[in-house]
Amino acid sequence: MLKMMKAYTNATVLDGLGNTYERAVVLIDSEKIIxxxxxxxxPADADVIDCEERFVTPGIIDVHTHLGVHESGVGVEGQDFNETSQPLTPHIRALDAINPREQGFQDARECGVTTVQVMPGSANVIGGEMVVLKTAGHVVDEMVIRNPSGMKGAFGENPKRVYSGKQVSPMTRMGVAALMRETFMKAQDYREKKARGEVKERDLGMEQLLPVLERKIPLRTHAHRADDILTAIRISREFDIELTVEHCTEGHLIPEQVAAAGVHVSVGPTMSTRSKVELADKGFHTLVALDEHEVPVSITTDHPVIGIEYLITSAVNAVKAGLSEETALRAITSQAARHIGVDDRVGSLEEGKDADLVVWTKHPFDAYTDVVETVVNGETVFRREM
Known part of the structure; x- marks a missing residue:
């Protein structure tokens, strides 16, 4: 069925790049912004949606979630995000466990989140591949826009806690780092043998680490404490791999070092409680300090640690802490898209980008705003009766 051209008119448009247009138009044709x-x-034949006194933004992006692999309100039957049979699982793929029918995806659409990165949990030193997808659809393969989008790594308390309980390595931060180094050294050896035609039996884990060594996808590392962040940076330099730091809770203690590393950072879930020692100094001041040092920052809920419906609330809290509104919006739109490597398609309202947008009753950071409509690929996937 052909999709009708749509024109969202008379809107205050925040394009995700720092520009504001008054009484503006967003024109979409089929699945693209034109x-x-x-x-x-x-055009005379366009379906006109009058957005008088309303705001239009790009679809919102959460760069670090467990949507569909850690299902909301289901219990153990829906917990497919941590394969804790061994501390090294580069061979697994989050894609294979995503249930697109779980409630979290509907929650995302209702709060204007149109793109998410879904990743394995942080129990393992190397946790497997992650994927970026739209939040609308019933067949996960048809929702994907980047696969794989990274390899999960984890430092600090989580792998220590899981495997010390099993009385196997890693039991210390030294053990975590050693296992990661050892695995990347094996991957380097595997790559060299493969280049010489000496690999007789393929190894799925090694095969999935090759794109990391070749800088085709980043290592996205769970790291809260400052020393863990620095260890992640150190290892990324040793193996010349692209790195993003996920959580970066104590990044405000080492902003110069994070900036010098040239890494992209996602911060969150800052609205969570201090459930473990390495969260003792969490706060939205981390985003402010990193931004002051020109570190590219995104904001995440780490859904379901914090419900994805609170991504906007997290951005508002960052503004209250001193982050500019412009930077906070980019942290969940255009910069978030860059963080996960899909800024050629989403994250801003520009000609040629995917027709993903949100209509709001007020500015998205207003406490009384509501999502009126969420559009993914040109189709309305949520509409609120007003």
Missing amino acids: GVGEHISV
């Missing part, structure tokens, strides 16, 4: 601005001609 025009944004204050002087866009609306």
Whole structure:
């Protein structure tokens, strides 16, 4: 069925890049944006949606979630995010465990989140591949926009706690780092043998680590404490791999070092409780300190640690702590898209980008705002009766 051209008119448009357009038009045709601005001609055959006194933004992005692999309200039957049979599981893929029908995806659409990165949990030193997908759909393969989008790594308390309880390595931070180094050394050896035609039997884990060594996908590392962040940076330099730091809770203690490393950072779930020692100094001040040192920052809920419906609330709290509104919005739109490597398709309202957008009753950071409509790939996937 052909999709009708749509024109969202008379809106205050925040394009995700720092530009604001008053009484503007967002014009979409099929699955793409074909025009944004204050002087866009609306074709006579377009379906016109009057957004008088309303705001339009790009679809919101959460860069670090466990949607579909850690199902909301289901219990152990829906917990498929940590394969704790061994501390090294580069061979697993989050894609294979995502249930797109779980409630979290509907929650995402209702709060304007249109793109998410779904990753394995942080129990393992190397946890497997992650994937970026849209939040609308019933067949996960049709929702994917980048696969794989990274390899999960983890430092600190989580792998220590899981495997010390099993009385196997790693039991210390030294053990975590050693296992990660050892695994990447084996992957380097595997790559060299493969290049010489000497690999007789393929190894799925090694095969999935090769794109990391070749800098095709980043190592995305769970690291809260400052020393763990620095260990992650150290290992990324040793093996010349691209790195993103996930959580970065104590990043405000070492902003110069994080900036010098040239890494992208996602911060959160800052609205959570201090459930473990390495969260003792958590706060939205981390985002402010990193931004002051020009570190590219995104904001995450780590859903379901914090419900994905509180991604906007997290951005508002960051603004209250001193982050600019412009930076906070980019942290859940255009910069978030760059963090997960899909900024060619989503994250901003620009000609040629995917037609993912949100209509709000007020500014998205207003405490009284509501999502009126969420659009993914040009189709309305949520509409609130007003």
